Amino acid sequence: MDFGLPSEHRMIRDTVREFAEAEIEPIAQEIEDEHRFPAEVFEELGGLDLMGVPIAEEYGGAGGDQLMYALVTEELGRVSGSIGLSYAAHTSLGTKPIEAFGTEAQKEEWLTPLARGEGIAAWALTEPGSGSDASNMDTVAEKDGDEWVINGTKQFITNANVARSILVKAVTDPGAGYDGISTFIVDPKNDDGFEVSTVWEKMGLNASPTCELQFDDLRIPEDRLLGEVGEGWEQTMKTLEGGRISIAALSTGLAQGAYEAAKRYAGDREQFGQPISKFDAIRDKIVSMDRKIERARLLTHKAAWAYDEGMDTTRISSLAKLDASEVSREVAEDAVQVLGGYGYTEDFSPQRFYRDAKLMEIGEGTSEIQHVVLGRQLGL
Template sequence: MDFSLPDDHRMTRDAVRAFAEAEIEPIAQEIEDEKRFPAEIFDQLADIDVMGVPIDEDFGGLGGGQLLYALVVEELGRVSGSVGLSYAAHVSLGSKPLDMFGTAEQKRRWLRPLATGEHMGAWALTEPESGSDASDMDTTAERDGDEWVLDGTKQFITNANVAGSVLVKAVTDPTAGYGGITTFIVDPAEDDGFEIANVWDKMGLNASPTCEIHLDDVRLADDRVLGEPGDGWKQTMKTLTGGRISIAALSVGIAQGSFDVATEYAQEREQFGQPISEFDAIRDKLVGMDRKIERARLLTHKAASTYDNGEEAVRISSMAKWDASEAAREVSNEAVQTLGGYGYTTEFAPQRHLADAKLMEIGEGTSEIQQLVIGRQLGL
């Protein structure tokens, strides 16, 4: 497989890298400390036309594929895990399902403002009691005349308090198992009964809001159903395949950001009359970090290319997500160690990357769930 990038992909990656270094990196620690969602950064991302990279051009997107999108996620994650996470949730979870499953009218009404960056998107699947079994949900949508009435609680929902639309999963037929779950399009600003109950303080990624949502008698017309009633779980499985590639790409970015800082520091920091990069212990750390990043990046690009080719990508996306998320944690930890005491201070980014990296092993399915998915794909 040829892993060289097409010229247009390389140009977009380089443009996003330049933007990230100029506009995001200088404020990355500040927004984390302030726990502030940087709306101005996403306005600027809209200005450079990357808020809808894999979305159909007819509905405001760039018309690129999963590989191009993964490159953008990586570059954002390299300087700020929070910006990368909110961006990834907006595109792969809040926007892409509308692109894949929405009607033309739904795409005009809901997808276009997401793809152009007018609105942020969110996706509400997880519930307080569901854990790794996301299909075990208590949120319900019942018919009342010509309306659906939604009630329930959703937990750990990225972007919910800044979103223009939220895709909510609810049980519409309790007797139908997986076939009884439906996706609804909710407007947080206009739909009565939608409430942000909590915005969580977290170990990391605090500039990316993580919310608890309460749905109390939220009434929606049939045009708010995405696809058909009962299609929600099939949509979820397809969405998560792409979402895991997103997290893999974000993980690679986090790892690369830590490696860059550690390498620069090791080449400049002198002890016993020479740069510490010349000591075997430090050099071996950096070499091991580079190996892990390159391996994770290749897996991520293979998963994205497989997805773009229309091939079955469940196994390879889970493998990429699992490997890259572990690499992000391990590389960030080694970067902190390389910097020593300085690595533990907020003057340097690896401490932030290390805190951010841990979620990569949890969100979009834990590492343990990725192993289960891969085993099933292998028939084990």
């Protein structure tokens, strides 16, 4: 697991692992049962300088790279999918684009507090009528003097009801297609015309809020435009490359947590006078789980490395996300099976990993969309 990792990366990973096992794992099921966003955990992550891992130090971040960020995300997912998901959405979707596309003034006002852990971020792309076809959006932003006026609905937005800022995609030129989409910084606490209309009850990941947003003549100053008018779709594509790597890392973490629970149980549980790990059927499951996780981790690390090298990561990030998300679900399902009846109870973690893992095949581009992306990359 340490193969090729620089010492600084191993140190950060081990720090997060110790924190996660001591502070998150004991409450992981509790916050799911309560459907409670654990703000105190994110405050502690901020205190550890982990809320801006891939953000430059001059903007309050840790100055780390994508690989370091992937390691942190994996370790959080290893104990809590919800915390890992909210962390990933904050970092890769809500924070990183401000560094990549924002003005110096925007970075000072919006990026620095997020990187320091003084607030959490969100990113609003999906709409009720546009899921996989994310470009087919109805939310519009019209210029009125020195303000932008936003109207529309966004759906399945992570962190929105606890966010300090939300990056919102809206159509600014209805006739321009992909070139008619722009990005805006919304302050959900202070901007009039913004409402969280629904916080969804979900199959899993219920300590990570997923929201529907309504914009009703929301007025924001013109300096809240991120980048230039019409650059929103290009920004989205670049953002999703990093986002898919983070979901691959989170998926790997979920699989690792499920595998460890199954392996531990199989070593302790005895049937017919011996641990069930000694039976071929159980041993072969656990070996297969370990093999799949190593494959997913290597793909994820390769994608993160390519990202850090400035390479085109469209193919490798999509491949990592596709493989790791499916591995996550497969391993979690096998973990439930290893535990048998106990695996179906909330006294053991595999059921939580199983429910959480399913979203990994849906969010940030479904598995079906990843096949489309990869097919295009292969010239098919």
